[in-house]
Structures are given as structure tokens and as C-alpha cells.
Amino acid sequence: MKRLVLVGGGHAHLSVLEALAARRPADTEVTLVTPSPRQNYSGMLPGWIAGHYALPDCQIDLLPLARDAGVRLIVDNVVGMDAERNCVGLPDGRHLHYDWLSLDVGSETETSWLQALGEKLLPVKPLDHFFSRWPEALAKARSTGSLHVVVVGAGAAGVEIALAVQFALASAGVQPRVDLIASGNGILKGHHPRVQERLRDYARRAGVKLHFQRAVGTPEGILLEDGQQMAADLVIAATGARAPVWLKLSKLALDPDGYIQVDPRHRSVSHLNVFAAGDVCARPGEGLVRSGVHAVRAGPVLANNLLAALAHQPLQAFRPQPNPLYLLACGPRYAIASWGSWSAEGRWIWRWKDWIDRRFIRRFVRRVIPGISRPGAGSG
Structure with missing residues (x-):
């Protein structure tokens, strides 16, 4: 055999x-x-x-x-x-x-530069761990009425998660604050500039604040390269x-x-x-x-x-x-399509x-x- x-x-x-x-x-x-x-x-x-x-x-x-x-x-x-x-x-x-x-x-998920966060750090992978911890964070947010989440990494996964978190917190009646750390490479590296523009515009409308700086973890949250200390309740790592x-x-x-x-x-x-x-x-x-x-x-x-x-x-x-097709979820039942130089957005993209x-x-x-x-x- x-x-x-x-x-x-x-x-x-x-x-x-x-x-x-x-x-x-x-x-x-x-x-x-x-x-x-x-x-x-x-x-x-x-x-x-x-x-x-x-x-x-x-x-x-x-x-x-x-x-x-x-x-x-x-x-x-x-x-x-x-x-x-x-x-x-x-x-x-x-x-x-x-x-x-x-x-x-x-x-x-590469998180060596975020380890100082301790229990505040939640890597996207392994997914089993993420699926168990996110409901706990959302339940805590409901009890306190607010949650400050920082998402580190602005590839497709980081962008989609930041927008989903913003929508989930708002839908739960929680006062949301979501920051997305994009580093100096910008958002959605490798996608067409028009797609990047669509995501930046949508993130701003949704209330997700973008930061185009490198960052490291601290016990309190995130330290940006310009010296700004950003306190956080939860840091989601969608990094390299x-x-x-x-x-x-x-x-x-x-x-x-x-x-x-x-x-x-x-x-x-x-x-x-x-x-x-x-x-x-x-x-x-x-x-x-x-x-x-x-x-x-x-x-x-x-x-x-x-x-x-x-x-x-x-x-x-x-x-x-x-040029593979990417359909990027935006929180609500709304999405953005990215296929080479072509892009589109709307509820119909979400249904697709x-x-x-x-x-x-x-x-x-x-x-x-x-x-x-x-x-x-x-x-x-």
C-alpha cells in the first residue's frame, strides 16, 4: 500500500x-x-x-x-x-x-512587533482563535457601551475587517472607534489606484480613520512613527x-x-x-x-x-x-469589485x-x- x-x-x-x-x-x-x-x-x-x-x-x-x-x-x-x-x-x-x-x-500572522500588546492583541490567524475571541470582545463592548479597535494591516483582509468591525459595533448600539494602520505602503497595495481610491472614500464615509504610518505595539495600544500614542481596547493584526x-x-x-x-x-x-x-x-x-x-x-x-x-x-x-477578481466586503451588504483596472461598487457586488x-x-x-x-x- x-x-x-x-x-x-x-x-x-x-x-x-x-x-x-x-x-x-x-x-x-x-x-x-x-x-x-x-x-x-x-x-x-x-x-x-x-x-x-x-x-x-x-x-x-x-x-x-x-x-x-x-x-x-x-x-x-x-x-x-x-x-x-x-x-x-x-x-x-x-x-x-x-x-x-x-x-x-x-x-x-507576523506579530513580533506587536507582542507588547499582550491580551489586547488578536491576530486574524489562526481563524479558530479569532472566531472564539471576537464574540467576547463584542459582548464586552455591549456591556461598556464603547470599544476602540485598531486594525493593523491594510491589505484586502485588513480593510474588510476594519469596515466589518465598524459596522458590527454600530449595529450593536456601541459607540465605535476604528482606526486602520496602513503603513507607508498605502492601502490595498497591488490593486489599481481607482480601487484604492474607492476604499479610502468608503472608509472615510464609514467613519474608519486611516493612518499611513508604521507602528509598533505597546502595553497601552499602538505607537505611530510620528510619536503619537494611540490607546486601544483591541488590536486586530491583519499584517504580513x-x-x-x-x-x-x-x-x-x-x-x-x-x-x-x-x-x-x-x-x-x-x-x-x-x-x-x-x-x-x-x-x-x-x-x-x-x-x-x-x-x-x-x-x-x-x-x-x-x-x-x-x-x-x-x-x-x-x-x-x-488579474484575479477580488470582491471586497465593506461592512453592510455592500462591496467593491477589483479586477485589474476595472472596478465597481454597490449592493449588487455584495450579492455577487x-x-x-x-x-x-x-x-x-x-x-x-x-x-x-x-x-x-x-x-x-
């Missing part, structure tokens, strides 16, 4: 589970290791903060997907790997050996990503930032039995932006290549869109985004059959 180990329940691995359910190789044992039995869909996070979705609307249950695919599910973290020994390590010291490995574990630390000892070829170097087939350039997709990898020389859009689109190609590798068949390349997001969730919904237990959960 060949052993295929999937690490992480990210967007791309959903497509792998779907493909395995449709055409499972008869001579292969497949194991999925993931820290949660649910996959949180990041595209619906701003809508959940704003109150448009309940938590189950934004989550995909991995248990029935694994069951349908005949995949053993281990709910745990991977804390290390050795690509020379073909194994990954679990926190209790167990090792899972593989013939083929696929990694879709995402990235972590970093690769999982354990990859440094994996013996895989990594780029200067610590991400797995993969070829256009999303196979490791140093170990041909290892694949990676999503935020955890980098394609040398392409400058591919880490985005859920690319991870979702890479999923079917990754699934095809894993099955092809198991059958000793040719692999196919993933060609990312040069809502339709796409709900369709993605529905695609992976499986009916849980009573009496069917988690396959292999907790076993090594």
Missing part, C-alpha cells in the same frame, strides 16, 4: 478530498492531519463579523468529506517534518511516514504572513522567507514526492500573491497531480490568473460575492450519517 498524507484542511485540500471520493486509488492509504475537524472559510469572515452570517455558514465539516473519500482523519497539529526520512511529526511524539505528502497548512516555523528544519528547499519552493505543478523543487499549495508555498520568480483566490483555483490541479503521481502519469501545471461564497460552501457540504464515527481520529 502507498501512503499519502495530507497536512492541513485548507482550500486546496478540499478539492483533493472531493477528487478522492470520486476516484480513490485502490492501493493507497490516505491520511488527513488537520488541527480542527472544520475548515473555516476566510472569504466569509468579514460577513460573519458584520453579522450577516452565523458561524456554521462559514465552516465546512471535514468529517463527512473524509468519510466519503475513505480518508483517515487525525485532528492534531503537525509540528515538524523530515523530508529525507519521509515523515511528519505530531505533538505527542508520533511520526507519520509517507510515500507522498501534500501540504496545505496556510501561513501564520510568515511561514510555519517548523518548515525551517524540514530539509525542503525554501525561499528566503521560509516558504516551500514549488514548481508550476506545485511539487517541491527539492523533493519530488512532496506537494504544497496555498499560503505555505512560493513559486520562484513569479511573485505570486498569497491569496485564497489562488488556493481555491489551485485545488483541482493539485488533486489531479496527486492522483497522477500515484498512478505514475504526467502532471499538469497550474497557471494562476494574472455572497452567491459565490455560499456556492463554495455548498459544494463541500456532506450529510453526516448518524452512527458513523470519525475515521481514525486520534490514531497514528
Whole structure:
């Protein structure tokens, strides 16, 4: 029996589970290791903060997907790997050996310069932690009548979260104050200037204050580079990503930032039995932006290549869109579209985004059959 180990329940691995359910190789044992039995869909996070979705609307249950695919599910973290020994390590010291490995574990939020905030700091990732802490912050705001939130990072995630927080607090009858720290790079770096202008205008109308300065965390809040001290009740970090630390000892070829170097087939350039997709990898020389859009689109190609590798068949390349479509939620049921030089905004953009997001969730919904237990959960 060949052993295929999937690490992480990210967007791309959903497509792998779907493909395995449709055409499972008869001579292969497949194991999925993931820290949660649910996959949180990041595209619906701003809508959940704003109150448009309940938590189950934004989550995909991995248990029935694994069951349908005949995949053993281990709910745990991977804390290390050795690509020379073909194994990954679990926190209790167990090792899972593989013939083929696929990694879709995402990235972590870089918060080293915000650690002085202590309990006031709330990174966007891991999403499980964010989903548990934000309701606590909102409940506290309702009891006190106010909340000062600073969102650090003005990429798509930071902008959407800042606007969602502003809307959620206002909707809860709380006196909101939301500041967005954009640093000197501006807002929505990489998007067309017209899109950036639309977001700046909307943020000002919504009451979100923009700061184009670098900042560091202090026990009281945020210190801007001009010396201004900004007290805060909560600081949400939507800052730059970093690769999982354990990859440094994996013996895989990594780029200067610590991400797995993969070829256009999303196979490791140093170990041909290892694949990676999503935020955890980098394609040398392409400058591919880490985005859920690319991870979702890479999923079917990754699934095809894993099955092809198991059958000793040719692999196919993933060609990312040069100008992917972004639909940016603005708090209320209103959104801004960004596609290259084209942009638009309105309630109809929100309806478009809502339709796409709900369709993605529905695609992976499986009916849980009573009496069917988690396959292999907790076993090594």
C-alpha cells in the first residue's frame, strides 16, 4: 500500500478530498492531519463579523468529506517534518511516514512587533482563535457601551475587517472607534489606484480613520512613527504572513522567507514526492500573491497531480490568473469589485460575492450519517 498524507484542511485540500471520493486509488492509504475537524472559510469572515452570517455558514465539516473519500482523519497539529526520512511529526511524539505528502497548512500572522500588546492583541490567524475571541470582545463592548479597535494591516483582509468591525459595533448600539494602520505602503497595495481610491472614500464615509504610518505595539495600544500614542481596547493584526516555523528544519528547499519552493505543478523543487499549495508555498520568480483566490483555483490541479503521481502519469501545471477578481466586503451588504483596472461598487457586488461564497460552501457540504464515527481520529 502507498501512503499519502495530507497536512492541513485548507482550500486546496478540499478539492483533493472531493477528487478522492470520486476516484480513490485502490492501493493507497490516505491520511488527513488537520488541527480542527472544520475548515473555516476566510472569504466569509468579514460577513460573519458584520453579522450577516452565523458561524456554521462559514465552516465546512471535514468529517463527512473524509468519510466519503475513505480518508483517515487525525485532528492534531503537525509540528515538524523530515523530508529525507519521509515523515511528519505530531505533538505527542508520533511520526507519520509517507510515500507522498501534500501540504496545505496556510501561513501564520507576523506579530513580533506587536507582542507588547499582550491580551489586547488578536491576530486574524489562526481563524479558530479569532472566531472564539471576537464574540467576547463584542459582548464586552455591549456591556461598556464603547470599544476602540485598531486594525493593523491594510491589505484586502485588513480593510474588510476594519469596515466589518465598524459596522458590527454600530449595529450593536456601541459607540465605535476604528482606526486602520496602513503603513507607508498605502492601502490595498497591488490593486489599481481607482480601487484604492474607492476604499479610502468608503472608509472615510464609514467613519474608519486611516493612518499611513508604521507602528509598533505597546502595553497601552499602538505607537505611530510620528510619536503619537494611540490607546486601544483591541488590536486586530491583519499584517504580513510568515511561514510555519517548523518548515525551517524540514530539509525542503525554501525561499528566503521560509516558504516551500514549488514548481508550476506545485511539487517541491527539492523533493519530488512532496506537494504544497496555498499560503505555505512560493513559486520562484513569479511573485505570486498569497491569496485564497489562488488556493481555491489551485485545488483541482493539485488533486489531479496527486492522483497522477500515484498512478505514475504526467502532471499538469497550474497557471494562476494574472488579474484575479477580488470582491471586497465593506461592512453592510455592500462591496467593491477589483479586477485589474476595472472596478465597481454597490449592493449588487455584495450579492455577487455572497452567491459565490455560499456556492463554495455548498459544494463541500456532506450529510453526516448518524452512527458513523470519525475515521481514525486520534490514531497514528
